[in-house]
Amino acid sequence: MSDVLISVRNVSKAYGETLVLERVNLDVESETFCTIVGASGCGKSTFLRMLLSQERPTGGTIKIANEPIADEPTPDRGIVFQRYSVFSHLTVEGNLLLATEFQHAPLTGRLMGKARASALEAIEDTLEKIGLSSARKRYPAQLSGGMQQRLAIAQALLKKPKILLLDEPFGALDPGIRSDMHALLRQLWKELGMTIFMVTHDIHEAFKLGTRMLVFDKVRHDPHQPDAFGATITYDLSLKDDNTNAPEADELFPARPDQTKGPLT
Amino acid sequence: MRIINRNPSRLTNFYLGLLPFAVTAAAYMIASHYRRLDNPSDKLLPSIGDMGASFYRMAFVPDRRSGDLLLWIDTADSLWRLGFGMALATLFALSIGLMIGFIPHARSALAPYIATFSLIPPVTVLPILFIIFGLGEAAKIALIVIGTAPVMTRATAQAVMDIPRELIIKAETLGASVLQMLFRVVLPQTLPRLITSLRLALAPAWIFLISAEAIASTTGLGYRIFLVRRYLAMDIILPYVVWITLLAFIIDRLLRWLSRRAFPWDHLEGDSL
Numbered sequence: 391m392s393d394v395l396i397s398v399r400n401v402s403k404a405y406g407e408t409l410v411l412e413r414v415n416l417d418v419e420s421e422t423f424c425t426i427v428g429a430s431g432c433g434k435s436t437f438l439r440m441l442l443s444q445e446r447p448t449g450g451t452i453k454i455a456n457e458p459i460a461d462e463p464t465p466d467r468g469i470v471f472q473r474y475s476v477f478s479h480l481t482v483e484g485n486l487l488l489a490t491e492f493q494h495a496p497l498t499g500r501l502m503g504k505a506r507a508s509a510l511e512a513i514e515d516t517l518e519k520i521g522l523s524s525a526r527k528r529y530p531a532q533l534s535g536g537m538q539q540r541l542a543i544a545q546a547l548l549k550k551p552k553i554l555l556l557d558e559p560f561g562a563l564d565p566g567i568r569s570d571m572h573a574l575l576r577q578l579w580k581e582l583g584m585t586i587f588m589v590t591h592d593i594h595e596a597f598k599l600g601t602r603m604l605v606f607d608k609v610r611h612d613p614h615q616p617d618a619f620g621a622t623i624t625y626d627l628s629l630k631d632d633n634t635n636a637p638e639a640d641e642l643f644p645a646r647p648d649q650t651k652g653p654l655t
Numbered sequence: 656m657r658i659i660n661r662n663p664s665r666l667t668n669f670y671l672g673l674l675p676f677a678v679t680a681a682a683y684m685i686a687s688h689y690r691r692l693d694n695p696s697d698k699l700l701p702s703i704g705d706m707g708a709s710f711y712r713m714a715f716v717p718d719r720r721s722g723d724l725l726l727w728i729d730t731a732d733s734l735w736r737l738g739f740g741m742a743l744a745t746l747f748a749l750s751i752g753l754m755i756g757f758i759p760h761a762r763s764a765l766a767p768y769i770a771t772f773s774l775i776p777p778v779t780v781l782p783i784l785f786i787i788f789g790l791g792e793a794a795k796i797a798l799i800v801i802g803t804a805p806v807m808t809r810a811t812a813q814a815v816m817d818i819p820r821e822l823i824i825k826a827e828t829l830g831a832s833v834l835q836m837l838f839r840v841v842l843p844q845t846l847p848r849l850i851t852s853l854r855l856a857l858a859p860a861w862i863f864l865i866s867a868e869a870i871a872s873t874t875g876l877g878y879r880i881f882l883v884r885r886y887l888a889m890d891i892i893l894p895y896v897v898w899i900t901l902l903a904f905i906i907d908r909l910l911r912w913l914s915r916r917a918f919p920w921d922h923l924e925g926d927s928l
Contacts, residue, residue: 442824442828444824462827463828463830464827464828465829465830467828468828469824469825469828471821471825472823473821474819474821475821475825476821476823477840478823478844478920479844479918479920479921480920488826488829488839489813489829489830491839492826492829492830492839493833494833495835496832496835497782497834497841498834498835498839499831499832499834499835499836500838500839506723513802515844529920529923530920531920531923531924545825545829546828547827548829549828549829549830551828596720613910624707639706644784
């Protein structure tokens with residue numbers, strides 16, 4: 391495999407006695423749109439947080455472009471959360487200006503006068519593209535859920551990250567809005583040539599958007615000690631061309647008598 | 656319709672709010688009337704008119720001995736002490752609270768200390784303050800600061816820790832330094848909470864102010880009511896209590912107005928205090 395951007399070797403994550411993830415191995419080439427699905431509590435969000443350096447693996451290594459992953463969040467990885475992704479105390483404009491202000495005002499992080507005006511001009515295109523031009527003076531609490539997430543995605547892309555991480559970004563949105571967001575995200579991904587990891591509960595979303603889909607699940611079970619084993623990647627599907635021979639959801643998540651499943655829609 | 660589903664109209668709302676005040680005033684006037692029927696020079700429940708006259712004298716007739724308008728001297732001195740003390744307490748709470756809330760090592764070092772300090776009953780420190788600072792302004796201001804700053808610090812630190820972690824992480828991915836996060840994310844997210852804690856701390860601050868003034872002072876609202884207590888001058892004490900309450904109410908409303916004005920984003924959802 392050429393051009394491997396992210397390589398994950400034998401990664402595990404435990405919280406105290408509870409093993410969440412174990413033996414996770416993965417190589418992802420750049421410009422992959424990688425969707426991650428799995429039952430509730432299977433560690434898919436934990437995995438994403440490790441890719442963000444919000445959490446560190448208990449064992450194993452993660453490398454980005456052959457370098458060990460930074461030990462704290464850095465601008466080369468953008469993030470969109472399901473909630474609290476944008477700054478509630480800043481207007482739409484303020485949210486989009488923030489990255490520039492951090493860059494050009496090292497001490498206070500605040501631009502004034504001319505510098506601010508030219509930074510405002512620079513975000514004009516972005517505002518237009520995400521359809522928030524007329525809402526530029528509003529605070530996030532005054533925006534709909536879809537508008538907030540469009541703002542969150544635009545904000546996450548300001549630093550032109552190589553990797554964009556999405557943690558159930560559309561989980562709280564209506565189906566109609568959601569498909570608009572899918573179109574926006576696909577378009578951005580094609581334009582900007584970045585690598586995307588997206589955790590979702592929605593398996594149809596995962597098939598529709600991804601070029602590669604990872605399924606997290608537990609392979610080993612001890613009925614007496616349910617926390618003894620963690621989840622790992624059980625399916626790794628390439629979705630590049632067509633999805634005709636993709637397995638059904640039932641096949642991806644075989645029912646087990648000893649465990650009740652989280653909702654998978 | 657069941658009573659839980661019946662909402663008063665605006666006018667009813669206003670009059671219902673007024674009602675308990677009116678009842679209290681009426682009850683006082685009736686009791687005062689009957690006491691003065693027995694003894695026209697009764698000192699305990701003076702008439703509204705007497706109280707008005709005394710309050711007018713305090714406010715607009717120069718004192719025979721000093722030539723001062725006592726009410727305004729008292730009010731200015733008390734408000735200065737209260738304001739200076741609360742300003743210091745707020746500054747302390749903000750700087751230490753931000754550190755405790757934002758920087759784990761600072762939290763380890765300072766949180767248990769501040770928590771312990773906040774449990775000292777402040778008035779027990781008053782004798783120590785009088786010994787160290789003397790009987791002047793410093794001791795009174797110090798009491799207000801010691802009484803309110805630790806609790807406000809803890810409230811501020813909690814407000815910082817209540818900021819969704821997502822926002823801090825987002826700021827990191829946007830390339831912010833610690834100082835930039837402090838100025839652009841943590842501080843603005845915390846300030847509305849700081850104003851709330853300041854408003855709540857004003858109630859104990861008044862207690863400490865009046866106590867300190869009662870014990871050792873030559874001016875101030877607390878000094879005056881404890882001074883005239885010797886002459887059973889209820890006609891001065893009662894209007895002073897109402898005056899102090901009014902001042903406290905106005906300060907509280909001003910702070911609320913300030914918060915809504917300066918942080919509109921914090922008042923978009925739901926009602927606040």
